[in-house]
Amino acid sequence: MAQARRPFFCGNWKLNGSIAESVALATDVRNGVATVRDADVAVAPSFTALHAVAKRLEDGPVSVAAQDCFWEEKGAFTGEVSPGQLADAGCKSVILGHSERRQLLGELDAAVNLKARAALKAGLTPIICVGETLAERDAGETLGRILAQLDAALADMSEAELGRIVIAYEPVWAIGTGRNATPAQAQEVHRFIRTRVASRSAAVAAKVRILYGGSVKPDNIRALMAEEDVDGGLVGGASLSADSFVRIVKEGASV
Numbered sequence: 119m120a121q122a123r124r125p126f127f128c129g130n131w132k133l134n135g136s137i138a139e140s141v142a143l144a145t146d147v148r149n150g151v152a153t154v155r156d157a158d159v160a161v162a163p164s165f166t167a168l169h170a171v172a173k174r175l176e177d178g179p180v181s182v183a184a185q186d187c188f189w190e191e192k193g194a195f196t197g198e199v200s201p202g203q204l205a206d207a208g209c210k211s212v213i214l215g216h217s218e219r220r221q222l223l224g225e226l227d228a229a230v231n232l233k234a235r236a237a238l239k240a241g242l243t244p245i246i247c248v249g250e251t252l253a254e255r256d257a258g259e260t261l262g263r264i265l266a267q268l269d270a271a272l273a274d275m276s277e278a279e280l281g282r283i284v285i286a287y288e289p290v291w292a293i294g295t296g297r298n299a300t301p302a303q304a305q306e307v308h309r310f311i312r313t314r315v316a317s318r319s320a321a322v323a324a325k326v327r328i329l330y331g332g333s334v335k336p337d338n339i340r341a342l343m344a345e346e347d348v349d350g351g352l353v354g355g356a357s358l359s360a361d362s363f364v365r366i367v368k369e370g371a372s373v
């Protein structure tokens with residue numbers, strides 16, 4: 119990654135953990151990264167554990183992310199959680215447009231955009247996920263798919279708003295499969311994303327952090343981070359163990 123950007127590692131815990139388990143894992147992560155000065159670290163527990171984890175991590179170096187939000191602030195929207203409620207619970211960021219939501223729950227590009235803009239209004243950092251399926255990659259459609267997801271997600275954002283987002287490239291075929299993208303495959307897409315952001319603002323493109331996600335492990339993060347446009351990791355399975363997540367942060371931050 120380039121010196122101009124500060125590495126960012128976020129553990130996406132997905133649908134895992136009781137409140138007590140989440141607080142314990144967060145505590146171990148906080149203790150494990152206590153000596154890390156040169157990276158931002160976040161964990162993303164389930165909704166039910168957000169407040170308790172945020173309380174435990176208060177005033178420490180590890181921040182809390184949610185895994186989704188709605189785009190309205192309040193009203194008759196049964197089952198939804200607003201960005202303001204997430205901020206109230208202690209969240210600083212929110213993962214949006216994860217491929218599991220796109221694939222299993224029918225999340226649309228337009229919804230990702232509405233959610234991201236609502237999150238920005240509430241003072242949260244949207245971590246916007248994009249990524250192609252294996253069929254799309256095999257058909258040579260990777261960059262076209264990324265372009266469509268990215269343009270839709272970033273539509274109608276001001277330059278100031280663009281400057282506050284984080285983007286995560288997560289190839290669907292690499293998620294939970296143990297088969298990470300090669301550093302060169304990640305770099306190709308990360309560069310493409312940065313170039314696309316540069317068409318809106320060169321200043322933002324130089325600063326925006328683009329995380330890689332998909333089977334990130336302690337033994338592959340260094341090679342990924344060695345690529346110029348890889349600025350951190352969005353880590354699923356390996357973030358459920360404090361030991362492996364802390365190793366990823368330490369390895370990745372020291373590249």
Ligand code: 13P
Pocket residue numbers: 130216288292293294295296331332333334352353354355356
């Ligand atoms: P894995 O690290 O388990 O492949 O998951 C990646 C991911 O989906 C992070 O959001």
